[in-house]
Amino acid sequence: MSNSGLDLVAGGSGFIGSHIVESLLAEGRRVRVLDNLATGHRSNLQGLPVEFVEGDAADPAVAEEACAGVERIFQLAARPSVPWSVEFPAEAEHANHGTTLALLDAASQAGCRALVFSSSSAIYGDDPVQPKVESLPAAPQSPYAEHKLAGERALAAAPESLRTVSLRYFNVYGPRQDPSSPYSGVISLFARWAKAGEGVRFHGDGGQTRDFVYAADVARANLLAAKAAAAGRLAQGAVFNVGTGSSVSITELWQGLCASLGRDSGEPTLLGDRPGDVRHSSADVSAAARELGFEATVPLAEGLGLTLDAIANENA
Ligand SMILES: NC(=O)c1ccc[n+]([C@@H]2O[C@H](COP(=O)([O-])OP(=O)(O)OC[C@H]3O[C@@H](n4cnc5c(N)ncnc54)[C@H](O)[C@@H]3O)[C@@H](O)[C@H]2O)c1
Known part of the structure; x- marks a missing residue:
């Protein structure tokens, strides 16, 4: 079991990933980023002392290389676009779910301790019940949401030696969100x-x-989830909403x-x-408050x- 102090952020050149990288570095962690730069930018990591691996996280050989010697993984690599997933479902499955499967596999082979998955509130679909609580039945309405749900289920079925947790983000915003994409926040x-x-x-x-949650708060939720999962305090594949309430x-x-x-x-x-x-x-943000000690603090x-x-x- 790795205690290396090295974390992997897959999708770390993206908007939310770059905030997680900053928070990890601020805690004194060493950081490796894996990104194929499909929607991310090297400039999001400008001046940050990270090791950068450029490649497709869904490629098993790339995932294996990226997970070597890593203690904890933050899996954000995806194309976060509902319309794109409707138009190109097969490519979207590769980007949104193939990445998660390859990293889960490589992480357990490499003896990593914990994997935190960036899931989405899209899983709740258009269920009229508000607020959304994690125990509601999933009602995905797009390939993107299906891929996120499949990722959560794969995490729940991962070998127990790799502790896993999924975070269902609501609408994340903040600096470095890419406005040039027609799908951006x-x-x-x-x-x-x-x-x-x-x-x-x-x-x-x-x-x-929409429940808009600031990116630095989301990064903090990731760090808390990684600590709780690595310490064995969470059920395998536990799922938490990340929003403001x-x-x-x-x-x-x-x-x-x-x-x-x-x-x-x-x-x-x-x-x-x-x-x-x-x-x-x-x-509904009570489960994250109770089990992770997380509350969004930026109004x-x-x-x-x-x-x-x-x-x-x-x-x-
Ligand atoms: N932004 C939101 O409000 C929101 C809400 C719910 C969930 N999420 C999830 O959070 C994560 C990050 O989203 P974001 O808004 O920062 O988007 P983003 O597009 O800025 O970040 C995604 C990153 O993943 C990289 N990537 C894509 N495919 C890859 C692949 N095959 N291999 C390696 N890297 C790959 C991209 O280049 C990019 O850097 C995504 O998984 C997204 O689905 C985001």
């Missing part, structure tokens, strides 16, 4: 539109609600961003519904301010 896009003085375009009618509508979010910039919110342009999108989403207004500042710095 709504806050990142809205923040840029609001700053540029542009009008807003909504999918649906703007009445959809409160939700806002897309319209309220846009108005809040405009207000913080002192501009008028204007009239939205309404686009059609997106396939596989769910209408309401709010998290939305503060997180929005930090995100706007980061965008201003990029453009400075």
Whole structure:
């Protein structure tokens, strides 16, 4: 069993992964990143002392190389896009589930202690019950959600020597979220539109609600989950929501961003519904508080301010 102090972050060049890398380094851990740069960027890790392995985490030989000598694994490698998974289900299965299977296999062969999987609230589908509690039956409505559910089930069936835990993120936002992708987080896009003085375009009618959780909080949830899993304190494959416990509508979010910039919110342009999108989403966060000691601490207004500042710095 490895006690090397070395952690692997698969998908570590991406938005959330780079926040986990920062938090691990701040705790004095050594970090290896595995990423194929499909949606991630080397610049997200600029100046950070990490070992970088470029490759496809779904390739067993790459996964084996990346897991060698590693104590704990954070598995984020995926293409986090519902519409892309609807359009290209086979490629999406490779990126979203093949990665998890290859890493689970390589991790148990290499004697790693724990693997934390980045799952998604998309697993709850459009069940009207709010807030979503982990014991609700899964109701995936897209290939992306199916792949995340399959990943959770594979973690639950992993050999007991490798301790596993899945975190179902709600809507994560913060610095380094990629706005150039048409699928990227709504806050990142809205923040840029609001700053540029542009009008807003909504999918649906703007009445959809989401639980927005700041990326540094999500990174902290990962570190707590890794510690609890490695210490054997969690059931194998335990699943936890990661959110704030409160939700806002897309319209309220846009108005809040405009207000913080002192501009008028204007009239939205309404686009059609997106396939596989769910209408309401709010998290029950009591299990993560009880078993991981995790609570989100960054309020939305503060997180929005930090995100706007980061965008201003990029453009400075
Ligand atoms: N952003 C959110 O709100 C959110 C919500 C729920 C779940 N998640 C999950 O969190 C994780 C990180 O999401 P993100 O928003 O940071 O997205 P991201 O696209 O910024 O990060 C994903 C990273 O994985 C890498 N990657 C993709 N396929 C790979 C492969 N085959 N091999 C190696 N690397 C690969 C990408 O290059 C990228 O760096 C994903 O698993 C995503 O499904 C995100």
